[in-house]
Amino acid sequence: MGQKYFRPEIECASRDALHALQSYRLRMLVMNCYENLPFYREKMDAMGLTPGDIMTVEDIVKLPFTVKDDLRDNYPFGLFARKKGDLVRIHASSGTTGKPTVVGYTQNDLDVWADGAARAIVAAGGTKEDTVHVSYGYGLFTGGLGLHYGAEKLGATAIPVSSGNTKRQIQILQDFGSDILCCTPSYAMLIGETCRDMGIDTSKLPLRAGIFGAEAWSENMRREIEESLNIKAYDIYGLSEVAGPGVSYECSEQTGMHVCEDYFYPEIINPETGEVLPDGEFGELVFTCIGKEAMPLMRYRTRDICALTRGTCACGRTHVKMARPRGRTDDMLIIRGVNVFPSQIEHVLLELGMSPNYQIVVTRENNLDRMEVQVETTPEMFSDEVRRIEMTERKMASALQSVLNVTAGVKFVEPKSIERSQGKAKRVIDLRKI
Amino acid sequence: MIMKQLSIFVENKQGRLAEITETLAKNSVDIRALSIADTTDYGILRLIVNKPEQALAALKEEAMTVSLTEVIAVAVPDHPGGLAGAVRILSDAGIGIEYMYAFVNPKKDTAFVILRVEDNTKAIDELKKANIQLMRDEDIYTM
Numbered sequence: 001m002g003q004k005y006f007r008p009e010i011e012c013a014s015r016d017a018l019h020a021l022q023s024y025r026l027r028m029l030v031m032n033c034y035e036n037l038p039f040y041r042e043k044m045d046a047m048g049l050t051p052g053d054i055m056t057v058e059d060i061v062k063l064p065f066t067v068k069d070d071l072r073d074n075y076p077f078g079l080f081a082r083k084k085g086d087l088v089r090i091h092a093s094s095g096t097t098g099k100p101t102v103v104g105y106t107q108n109d110l111d112v113w114a115d116g117a118a119r120a121i122v123a124a125g126g127t128k129e130d131t132v133h134v135s136y137g138y139g140l141f142t143g144g145l146g147l148h149y150g151a152e153k154l155g156a157t158a159i160p161v162s163s164g165n166t167k168r169q170i171q172i173l174q175d176f177g178s179d180i181l182c183c184t185p186s187y188a189m190l191i192g193e194t195c196r197d198m199g200i201d202t203s204k205l206p207l208r209a210g211i212f213g214a215e216a217w218s219e220n221m222r223r224e225i226e227e228s229l230n231i232k233a234y235d236i237y238g239l240s241e242v243a244g245p246g247v248s249y250e251c252s253e254q255t256g257m258h259v260c261e262d263y264f265y266p267e268i269i270n271p272e273t274g275e276v277l278p279d280g281e282f283g284e285l286v287f288t289c290i291g292k293e294a295m296p297l298m299r300y301r302t303r304d305i306c307a308l309t310r311g312t313c314a315c316g317r318t319h320v321k322m323a324r325p326r327g328r329t330d331d332m333l334i335i336r337g338v339n340v341f342p343s344q345i346e347h348v349l350l351e352l353g354m355s356p357n358y359q360i361v362v363t364r365e366n367n368l369d370r371m372e373v374q375v376e377t378t379p380e381m382f383s384d385e386v387r388r389i390e391m392t393e394r395k396m397a398s399a400l401q402s403v404l405n406v407t408a409g410v411k412f413v414e415p416k417s418i419e420r421s422q423g424k425a426k427r428v429i430d431l432r433k434i
Numbered sequence: 435m436i437m438k439q440l441s442i443f444v445e446n447k448q449g450r451l452a453e454i455t456e457t458l459a460k461n462s463v464d465i466r467a468l469s470i471a472d473t474t475d476y477g478i479l480r481l482i483v484n485k486p487e488q489a490l491a492a493l494k495e496e497a498m499t500v501s502l503t504e505v506i507a508v509a510v511p512d513h514p515g516g517l518a519g520a521v522r523i524l525s526d527a528g529i530g531i532e533y534m535y536a537f538v539n540p541k542k543d544t545a546f547v548i549l550r551v552e553d554n555t556k557a558i559d560e561l562k563k564a565n566i567q568l569m570r571d572e573d574i575y576t577m
Binding site: 377378379382383384385386387389390411412413414415416417 | 439441443444445450471473475476478480497498499501503532533550
């Protein structure tokens with residue numbers, strides 16, 4: 001048996017020690033925000049709050065919330081509490097309209113993030129002797145680089161395979177002897193299925209664990225992946241606004257994800273009232289980035305619906321556990337690990353002068369998500385020539401691809417064929433069985 | 435010389451063509467010629483009818499995506515090579531044909547060809563020069 005924890009002194013710290021550390025870091029965060037971010041200073045001033053009002057972590061409830069639209073309103077760098085020269089990395093994820101959500105990191109922030117990801121790898125049974133096969137996409141998306149730097153921080157060997165080209169993935173699994181696979185759960189299913197189609201006996205592969213996240217999955221999917229790849233499958237959670245994958249992760253117990261609460265302080269609130277809910281109750285998950293410098297968000301509302309449970313875990317860790325998110329308080333979709341907001345699609349349609357009557361149909365075929373945007377035809381885009389309609393289709397598909405970073409099919413439908421609903425339009429038909 | 439064709443967007447759904455043709459029937463619209471361009475998800479129904487404006491209004495009322503497209507109709511002798519002659523003239527003049535469709539008139543020894551070209555005026559000039567018989571729209575509507 002290899003190592004059990006990456007940083008036992010933190011992961012298994014006493015609650016008192018954690019409380020002291022969280023309180024200290026919260027005070028630092030509030031000072032950082034108040035001094036360096038007019039956005040927060042104005043909010044706190046308006047509420048009659050000074051940094052001195054925040055002494056212990058219990059005082060966190062006095063602080064204002066931050067929402068995704070605040071990031072958009074301060075696009076691109078308005079919520080950076082450090083000068084450009086202190087930043088070493090920028091990532092971005094889907095915004096709710098045309099503009100992405102931008103996150104900056106200092107070297108210290110990257111260390112914090114890599115620490116979380118390294119803890120996740122060790123919790124999944126990884127050691128420095130292991131080879132970590134990273135099939136998350138590399139790029140502005142935090143998936144690939146997050147696990148990559150986590151693996152390197154642990155001293156393991158990272159293979160930056162990135163996503164796609166499933167046969168090459170399998171060749172590398174075989175030839176390089178990957179021990180741990182990191183990707184979205186649906187991609188893990190696809191790799192498992194492709195192995196079977198290729199007649200590969202997965203019990204002969206060295207692979208023994210997988211760390212899967214960035215999209216919703218179920219216990220059924222976990223069992224299928226564990227069987228088809230002959231591994232143990234672990235869940236991981238993260239979001240770029242807070243850091244990236246490694247904000248929380250599953251341990252050998254597989255009963256919830258330990259939150260790295262020395263860096264990311266979690267709360268569950270009632271999304272309607274903002275009131276903090278007791279442990280065990282489902283509500284909106286909120287994080288305060290007490291370990292971060294460049295983008296130290298206060299009480300960031302993730303829109304994920306989740307619950308927290310406390311108590312020392314059988315694995316020995318003392319950090320709070322979060323349930324697998326059960327849904328969203330908004331209409332965000334996750335397509336092949338990429339966050340997609342219907343409002344982004346609407347934005348593209350309006351820019352191209354298309355009908356605002358649209359519908360998004362999501363299906364999963366052969367373990368790959370497929371998204372189709374159905375748009376009602378209008379006299380303006382209609383033509384008696386198929387060639388021209390197809391041109392419009394292609395133009396729309398490529399505009400969607402460039403804004404969403406994921407492929408979407410386009411289908412034109414007849415006017416008035418998309419159901420009109422009273423009040424909030426039903427934009428998404430998700431037929432995936434997860 | 436130039437006549438109006440109805441172009442209708444039809445989703446590939448059961449019953450759509452029946453609904454469209456029923457709407458035309460209800461409005462006493464007679465279909466003279468038709469063609470469908472089909473793709474996986476939809477088709478474009480192209481119709482020559484006796485009352486294009488009324489048909490347009492009726493279909494719009496039913497919330498269809500429909501437009502009027504200007505096309506030309508020529509009469510060609512109904513024997514081998516009849517159509518080839520007309521097409522050759524357009525081709526030699528560098529006029530592209532987007533699509534065409536034909537129907538025969540059993541009473542006469544003539545076939546009628548509906549042509550959708552890039553440039554109607556130029557096509558008409560060339561066809562006239564070659565003595566190809568062009569149909570007037572009333573001739574077709576009242577056939």
